Amino acid sequence: MGTVITVTSGKGGVGKSTLSANISVGLADSGKRVVAVDFDIGLRNLDMILGLENRIVYDVIDVMDEKCKLPQALINDKFSKNLYFLPASQTKDKTVLDKDKVKKLIDELKEEFDFVVVDSPAGIEGGFEHAILAADRAIIISTPEVSSVRDADRVIGIIDAKSLKAQAGEEVDKHIIINRLKPDLVEKGDMLAIHDVTNILALPLIGVVPDDERVVSSTNTGEPVIRKRGTKSGEAVNNIVRRILGEDVPFMELAPENKFIAVFRRWFK
């Protein structure tokens, strides 16, 4: 049985889809069978970040409505045999989803894959509820900004209420990723530091991704940054992947102007 990881956040635009894509790629490149599911119904985006937008025939709603079989909708990644992608629907609105269908779909995916990475929509409305429903673990993304941290706190508060695992008396594993940290701003005292965010949210940290221009360019081209050697952000995501896999990886030194950070450990081929 696979593990369902829901990547979520309170505020939109903090990098959920980008991190979902990169984590999925990282897990697949470490030899796990992975499916990335875009649950942001109506606002499909994960396809472009993975560079698979031109291959979509069926989507997640088609599968749930049984308009097609699951394998017909799954899109294989260009570079990895281990990575598959299930796109969000663009035309249907999120109210068409129902919990039983979501559960059935996720269960089916869990049979096939080691990891089911669910890219959740932002916020706490209907779509979020479905994305978190079958989660074994949740990764909450926040940038070190007040609105993002505040909204993350709201989301954390309702994850347990909405997930089946918590309803069955177990706990959903919850971790935080701090995204787009600017070490020089932190140093100047103009940005919340890592420990500020984790203290406020009171959850364990699974990674810190520094602000990196290469993330923008890799989204432009549809090649996830984790596959680009020598990028700080790629290294950070790679560390997150290894922590998900249970390794004890020390956190990167994120001091400003430290050129040694750029030295990249080649953990994948």
Added chain:
Amino acid sequence: MTLFERLFGKKEESSANKAKERLKLVLAHERTETNFPFMDDLRRDMIEVIQKYLKVEDISIKTDQSRELNIDMLEVEVSVGKDVKKETNTTTNP
């Protein structure tokens, strides 16, 4: 871009240009699916007609392409009555 250029950060074709091309392609495709200029008028007229018989809470019209039959479809979803509204409200509450 060759691997060599990628490793050394040298970019002949800028990634922004690539982004522009990809977006144009995707949006062109998506817009044809929803490119019905009369949609707002149709929606208004339908509400008017249905409201003669029922209290309309919400009406949504969506276009879809039936992939098997290769035809365009219009999907109309009408919410009526109080219970429908109440139910959608409760799902948005935390």
